[in-house]
Amino acid sequence: MKYIFGIILLSMSFFAYSCDKSDDPFSESELKKAGHPRILLLEGEEQQIQDLINSDETWQKMHEAILEKSNELLGTDVLERKMVGRRLLGTSREALKRIFYLAYAYRMTGYEKYLNRVQTEMVAVCGFSDWNPSHFLDVGEMTMAVAIGYDWLFADLSEDTRLAARQAILEKGLKASKTGEHWWINSENNWNQVCHAGMVYGALAVQEDYPDLAKEMIDRAFDKIPKAMNEYAPDGVYPEGYAYWGYGTSFNVLFLSAVEKIFNDDKGLTDLPGFLKTGDFMKHMLTPTGGSFTWSDSGTGTGLNPAMFWFAMRTVNPSVLWSEKRFLDTDDFDKFKSIRYLPALMIWGKNIPLSNITEPEEKMWVGQGRNPVAMMRSAWDTEAIYMGLKAGSPSVNHGHMDVGSFVMEADGKRWAADLGSQSYESLESLGMQIFGKTQDAERWTIFRMNNFSHNVLIVDDQHQRVDGYAKIDRYSDNENFMFSISDISTVYNGQLKSAKRGVAIKDLEYSIIRDEFETLDKTTKVRWQIVTASDVDLGEKQAILTQGGKQLTLKVQGSDNLEMRTWSTAPTTNYDAKNPGTIIVGFECEIPANTKAFFEVLMVPESSAAEGSFFNKTLEVW
Known part of the structure; x- marks a missing residue:
């Protein structure tokens, strides 16, 4: 089934569905929030996270870990375009982490040092000759990174930074996904999830300037992402194993979380067989020793999966997080600093009291x-x-x-x-x-x-x-x-x-x-x-x-x-x-x-x- 909806500009700030009213009950709905920020965390929602931090020591420590990492990033060299073999992926992932962390830190504290460093990183990666479209995962993650910085900090970015980011998202991200043959567009694996999510973030960030292209990117994602989401059918097993679940599913959830926030609807994607069951799959994949049930190209390591908190929130089932809770029972929050989308955890976990996470009944x-x-x-x-x-x-x-x-x-x-x-x-x-x-x-x-x-x-x-x-x-x-x-x-x-x-x-x-x-x-x-x-x-x-x-x-x-x-x-x-x-x-x-x-x-x-x-x-x- 093809999922089609449009994004059009209303008074330079509102989205609305372009479907005919008789066919789409959401045709008269408006975005929850006009303008920027519109991706994941709307203006004013910072207070909800602050309330969570104030009420729970664990979440306070997680917040502090993000700020500590942001402070560490201030003293690092600015990213350069460094290929490893045929991949720029390491640089793209580091860019996503840096921009996500620093943008979060700025939105939660208002400290100019974080804003200034975000702009420096954004200008640097936007100045790359390209984002390596021959290995499109690199483009997907880099586009998402720049889109988050552009959208979250839009009002405070310099005009030069906004222009550089907007042009890079357009040329090195969105248009690059239309040039040449891209097998991932119709694939059934994590490439589909990562790349389409990245393109949608880019489209959402710049839609007021390129509404037709943004609509095309989002229509395409709603049409194609089900090919990857169908892989969870019928019971929630992710066929690529534990580590790739953490990759593909996390980006799938980043996509769903963003479109649900904007459109107040996911066009039925989470109703696809097995997808919302995959949280239980992952709960059982964590073994008593703290390892994972390992198979295929999945590595042997394990770690906190922020996307699991989205599943707990979406299914209203905190027990899904029983295995994840083990990772939070620690005094060493430094180990979480390697998770490049860790700030999303503060968004998805803000309504889940850890005391509600109970031991599962089934063995x-x-x-x-x-x-x-x-x-x-x-x-x-x-x-x-x-x-x-x-x-x-x-x-x-x-x-x-x-x-x-x-x-x-x-x-x-x-x-x-x-x-x-x-x-x-x-x-x-x-x-x-x-x-x-x-x-x-x-x-x-x-x-x-x-x-x-x-x-x-x-x-x-x-x-x-x-x-x-x-x-x-x-x-x-x-x-x-x-x-x-x-x-x-x-x-x-x-x-x-x-x-x-x-x-x-x-x-x-x-x-x-x-x-x-x-x-x-x-x-x-x-x-x-x-x-x-x-x-x-x-x-x-x-x-x-x-x-x-x-x-x-x-x-x-x-x-x-x-x-x-x-x-x-x-x-x-x-x-x-x-x-x-x-x-x-x-x-x-x-x-x-x-x-x-x-x-x-x-x-x-x-x-x-x-x-x-x-x-x-x-x-x-x-």
Whole structure:
């Protein structure tokens, strides 16, 4: 569906919808606020943030952290146009952070030092030869940065700064998005969200001077952003993982928050299936150790996500923020200074008392979609058992050959891990083509991206099939036996007749992983493995994992000829990243032709009151 509305100038200061009155109930509505500022934070709303700061120590500390960072920025060198490989993205992101922070600081304090530095930064980046349209993320973030400075500080900017910003937004941002071919316009990933959001901010900032172009940019965004928002369907899973959720979704929310503020409506975008559910997805993605359920090109780090406060506000559900609340329980607010859109947190969080954030009742969450996942835990504390199972396909954007992979935590340690992403620049600088999705793509020669670095079955030392796909076929949230099962046969097409994996938490005490498969008409070597940051002591059909003074026992049941083994994670090429402190542990065996076989593996933490007994039930009767 195409979302169309116009922006026209009324008395040089008001927007109104250009739709016919009979078709659009908002045709007679006016903007909540005329003129500038009109993006995110209207004139006078600073007092709402001040009231929040005055009433809550945590929010006061966050506000002070933004001001401290703004003061630090006063002593830094002004940004220059520095490319890293084919990207200007680092500079664009730094510009967004600087301008956002400094503009916030000026609006909250009125101190001229912040205004002066914002103008210096804006003039500098607006003087760049271009904002690197060949990698349009760079343009999207830079346009948003300059738009915020231009709109928020419009009345106090010098005429020269306004002119420079207005022309740069026009030529280096909006018009650049119309010149040449831009695949991101119709994409289904974070590029769509980031770039369209940036163009809309630019359009909103300069609409009174370029009303027709502004209308075109906003119409286009409302038409195209649903392509990316549909990726959350049906349950809220973001297929690119935790880190990319933080990127794509944050810019999607920046877009929605801005248009809702201006038009008092989002034209039904938040009603798209799954989008408002994604807050619960992210709540469960944070693991007991404070890490994330990691998959695909997502990194291993975690941190405060300001956009989560928008979801809590929009759904009137503070419990969505339970995992985020952990990040706020700290005396070190310096770590938040790296979040370039942190001031938005003060806007989205201004009506959410932290005391209203209560512990979730559910211990399991399952979502289908492009990369279905199931996540379960024994409790919502830092020592709990956590199991996360990933299905999906390697062909999903930023995908790895990790279908059937899982992470497992207990006793405050991650026992089954994912190595995460490798720096794109480290590979692209060697001339590698790292974003191919075909079976023979160079991407799959990279250790962290292929199945040899993941907690999956490996059959005859072959790669998983990129055209395969698996969903979560069945699950239960019964606390005596929480489980999820996925038929992963299609990613082993031509290697096995069939394959299924089930993962479970038994009696809230230990984990079970059961694999059932059938071989083709040939003897087949099958490897079962996990990546771990533990010391490993192998035994007869078991392994003792030791980490930080704690232990976990891996117990194995299956073929009589299975051999317990470890494999190194050290790079064997000049391009693979190092993986210090990690090792692969598991077993492999040969299975005769046309044979139905199974593996059952227990992961029993040292703290468990149970010794861990094999369940000895087929997946069909789980």
